[in-house]
Amino acid sequence: xxxxxxxxxxxxxxxxxxxxxxxxxxxxxxxxxxxxxxxxxxxxxxxxxxxxxxxxxxxxxxxxxxx
Numbered sequence: 172x173x174x175x176x177x178x179x180x181x182x183x184x185x186x187x188x189x190x191x192x193x194x195x196x197x198x199x200x201x202x203x204x205x206x207x208x209x210x211x212x213x214x215x216x217x218x219x220x221x222x223x224x225x226x227x228x229x230x231x232x233x234x235x236x237x238x
Contacts, residue, residue, distance in 0.1 A: 175236075
């Protein structure tokens with residue numbers, strides 16, 4: 172099992188911001204449409220999407236870090 176440091180967390184946060192920024196830079200209009208769609212989606216649908224995203228993220232971390 173690998174160790175986890177605060178530096179790893181900050182690095183992951185920075186990577187998330189960089190990827191999100193690149194998506195906004197490259198595809199501003201589709202992102203705008205997606206935001207409108209998300210704003211009008213029911214809470215249950217957003218919770219399901221959030222749960223699935225969290226599970227996928229944890230699975231990726233588990234696979235890569237061997238947690």
